[in-house]
Amino acid sequence: MMTNHALQNLINSVYTNYPNVCDPWEIVAIVEALGYTDKAIAAEFGCRDALVLGQFIYAQRDQFPFIEINNKPVEKSLQLRDEINIFISQFSHSFIYTIPFIILLILNYLPVETKVDLLPAELNSLFGFVTMASLITSSGFVQMISRRGLFYMGLNDPIQANRICLPILSMGLFTTILLSSIGIIFGFYQGIAADGYIIIAGIYYVLLSTIWMLFAIVGLQYRFAAPVILIGITCCFFIFRVFLRFSALESQVLMVSIAFISLAILSISNRLKHRSVKPKFGQRVPLPHLSILVYLLVPYFLYGIVYFGFIFADRLVANIASGGHYSLFAGNSLGYQDSMDLALLDLLLIVPLVEYYSYKLITYWYRRAKFMTLAEAKGLGWSLQKKYWSSIKRIFLYFSLLATLTLVLLSLLHRGQTNNILTIMACIGYFLFAIGLFNTVILLSLDRLKDILGTLATATLIDFIVGYLLGSVFGVYFAVVGLIAGSIFFAVNSSQKILKEIDRAEYCYFYSGW
């Protein structure tokens, strides 16, 4: 039956224009979509209907081998230029946030004469404490905003991204105001500072916390807003401090105020631009249940809090331990602070590199996993391990180089009350923390953040407890041992977790990216 020329043309047309058909029903559907009705099929090919014709065409399948779809990436696809682009993109993304700190630190070391000095020095230590507290308490909300906001931006839905930020910001503001009030009452009760200064510090705490959260919201919609504002306010600080000769504290207050005003303007314009319109029928599209949203974002909230909690834990306990009284909360141990700042600078400078290496590892992981068969997956684990340890070695190398350079460079300047051994110890602690951070960023990309939270929380507790005990018994400088102990725990445990994930690399690939 069915051997005429028109039929052969149809067969050729189906297999040529619709390559890799793999089911007789698929061919029946295609034949009908090509415009053949049963009547036309009977007249032209002499068979009953589209089903019989489709089955006949499918029976010729063997004559038309499947066409390989080559999705595999070219191994040497990443050119040096691409590498540099990725590096610059990843590096600048994080590095931009360290600029204000670097400028503040440098200006701290430069002998700039102060002409205008309206604010009392007592506020300086209070503001230092408040800055740390605001970073610790607000960064949980910052993480929640970023995580969920980016999810909606990924879906190309800026209105939903905007809407979801509001309840999180409200929760953040409520918490901030509550904590500020508690802090003020506690401050009055313990007599930490003059009543008026405590209130100013409370307001400053709310202002700073709001700024961090607004940065996250504005950053979702305007990619370059955060870097521009940060660079802008850093320039302002420089002008206030160097040209107008304001004190560091006054320059800082002005800088924060400018940031707040800029962010507030951007936030309002953003809300107006992406406001949701009530639909013609029915109700506005609901947001996810808030309780469930909070539940899903809790790991990110805790991560944000514990991250900064860890970084500042030793400073807080050092100050408490040094005085044994809450009035010394706010950074009386300036020698400790200065020495730690140098090491913290190295950490801040290495973080962009850590992010770059984790990005590279994850990209490599995904690219390899996507195109390899299950049989090849065992080899993936081995190559990932090699890549992982190679990244750790590089981070170590760069951190050592950076630490040495910083020490040498700053030794040429006025060193104030810094202590070399303390700085080196702190560098060791922060290097280990950077390793833990490298692991955390990888786990974050794999959607396995929950796995690391316990480790980070325990490390922070070790940091607090060991730092406080040693600082109280042997002196304030021993608080750094808490940082090192906590960092060792964090680095070792998180590395174990990464190696465990590498063992089931293909499952991690499946699990991530929901």
Next chain:
Amino acid sequence: MTTEGTYPFLGGGVSTWCHELTQQMPEVDFKIMAIVANPYLSQQYPLSANVTQVLKVPLWGMEDPIEYGWRFPFSRALKSKIATTGVTISERFMPLFEVLLTGIISPERIEIDALGQVFVAIHEYFLRYDYHKTMTSIEVWSGFQTLVTTAWQSQIKPDQITIGEITETLKLLYRLLIPLHVPIPPVDLIHSSSASYCGLPGVIGKIKYGTPYLLTEHGINIREQYLNLRTGISSIFVRRFLHYLASAVVKLNYHFADIVAPVCNYNTRWEGWWDVPPDKIKVIYNGADPEKFKPQDYPANDHPIVMNMGLIFALKGQLTLIEAAAIVREQFPTVEFRLYGKPSDLDYFARCQAKIKEHQLENTVIFAGFTNEPWRVYGEADIVAMSSISEGFPYAVIEAMLCEAAIVSTDVGGVGEALGDTGLLVPASQPIALANAIIELLSLTREQRIDLGKRSRQRGLDLFTQNKCIQTYLDTYRKLIRNTRILELKNAIDL
């Protein structure tokens, strides 16, 4: 009533049908379970008072289905998360999941009744345990990759399936099975608007509660799945798995439905091929309101106008119409093609625009957007041209008929049944044939076209009115519910 990608969140023929059914049957209370792509779609239709509940079931656009889930207050969601452990998944879910996958991949090994029971058992599992935690567990991943890489397809070499393909397949399965975790509200009858995933509540309701299940088929879902999957998925492995999954779902729908009600005789061919017994099939034609869709008394146009109505995406075949427009313009240089409808596939829309540019048809083909006054548009046009490559029983055609339009259409689905001899039919995807038919109608005098239109309207009034359609559905509902009650009473007496 269950819907998929349509009412009340998106427009189109199926949504029009759902809307008319709910609006015109005040004696029936409706609960609508709408499966949608994402939770952010807003309602497109005003709901009548007899729609007592709309349950939106999004498949994408969330990290975890509990975000918009039925487990509320939060404590219920948390309890189900806590209860879902590795042991639970291994012992309670995996045995079911393995049978489910076997039933999908090797349909000859599992009876359709048994497969239906597995769907019910999985549904019951998800009423108690968490969907996301289960479906993303390592147990499910391991079980899935083991089963799908066994040699079940002669076309595919199992050792060449990549992790990326397995991942994509399991992620799609995760999304497509989301309707299984939603509880089915207590109702007297379940009416599905498609033999697809939105029919699964009907299947489960039938098996678990004995609820009568009426299945309406507008297009042939499985046929459209075969066509759609080709365009979206390049991997043969993934596509093949989805073919199997879609086949299993369609077979379940056909098997457990009390009545399969296609909207035209044409659809019964496919249903017959898929082993639906003829006595289970009952054709119920769609109908439009002849008071709303009636001839408009417009003056003659100063240039010929050809209009097309429908969402802009591949199945509506606007690309063919654009190619036809280029041919028609050679004979009628002032001809204007007006394409009404929202672009629902932006890539396809872009291809249409590129095609217009390629043929320099910028002044000939116009995308006129959505209109909520289609009767006016039908009245203004000299010719209504439909170019679909797949259809059920399109409202656009019967509405145009009632408006006394001169119609040319591709001969797909039930279009031929609708038009009879009152319009021209051409094969799908053949621009030359379509262009020739349009030219033939444009070459008629206005009076001749009006005469053709009058015959169209008379045919519409005889066969395809809204009242006729609604009354048939109402009678079917009553019959199915009555039969079920009688059966329940008989069973009770026997006991």
